[in-house]
Amino acid sequence: MKFFVDTAEIADIKSLAASGLLDGVTTNPSLIAKSGRQFKEVIKEICDIVPGPVSAEVASTDFENMMAEAKVLRPIAKNVTIKVPLTPDGLRACRALTDDGAMVNVTLCFSPAQALLAAKAGATFVSPFVGRLDDIGYDGMKLIADIVQIYKNYPFKTEVLVASVRHPIHVVEAAKIGAHVATLPPPVLRSLFNHPLTEKGLANFVADWKKTGQSII
Numbered sequence: 001m002k003f004f005v006d007t008a009e010i011a012d013i014k015s016l017a018a019s020g021l022l023d024g025v026t027t028n029p030s031l032i033a034k035s036g037r038q039f040k041e042v043i044k045e046i047c048d049i050v051p052g053p054v055s056a057e058v059a060s061t062d063f064e065n066m067m068a069e070a071k072v073l074r075p076i077a078k079n080v081t082i083k084v085p086l087t088p089d090g091l092r093a094c095r096a097l098t099d100d101g102a103m104v105n106v107t108l109c110f111s112p113a114q115a116l117l118a119a120k121a122g123a124t125f126v127s128p129f130v131g132r133l134d135d136i137g138y139d140g141m142k143l144i145a146d147i148v149q150i151y152k153n154y155p156f157k158t159e160v161l162v163a164s165v166r167h168p169i170h171v172v173e174a175a176k177i178g179a180h181v182a183t184l185p186p187p188v189l190r191s192l193f194n195h196p197l198t199e200k201g202l203a204n205f206v207a208d209w210k211k212t213g214q215s216i217i
Ligand code: E4P
Pocket: 006, 026, 027, 028, 107, 127, 129, 131, 132, 163, 164, 165, 183
């Protein structure tokens, strides 16, 4: 499973990239607004840090303006992935951009039927939002299982990018289902390391090593 980080905060991206565990980055207009920074400048900086796909979302909702915005975003770096909404215009833009050689992430996917459309439109990634479905009493992970099953029935190349991830169980369940990618908020990615027995075991080993009076180097 590939790990993307879902943030526009450069400090977080730098530290997670240094861990060697990061395969890409996703941003959205809300994350850019939260960063308080200029969109194109932030995307350029992220692309310089992470060589994998970096999602930059269009702001317009009509085909012509999405294409015009993609034309500005694509030259920022080779790894820019144009993020478009799962709407008729968004999927039209997805097809046009994919045919022109761009990577495209189709976002705001909430149903298997929508995911089927995204794959048919040639999306590089489809982003089903598990947390937002859970929030309204639906089973977000069931959507991931349905999409993975549907995609296995056909030679689609679209990767399932699990989005709106809220906790480690989302990540583990998505990996068990076989989703290709999960995009994680930095705290969720860091929380994957945690286990009380690891912390306790390490504290014991460190204490016992001190008792030996030895040094390895
Ligand atoms: C990622 O591409 C999505 O925009 C993001 O995961 C949405 O997460 P949220 O539901 O926590 O805002």
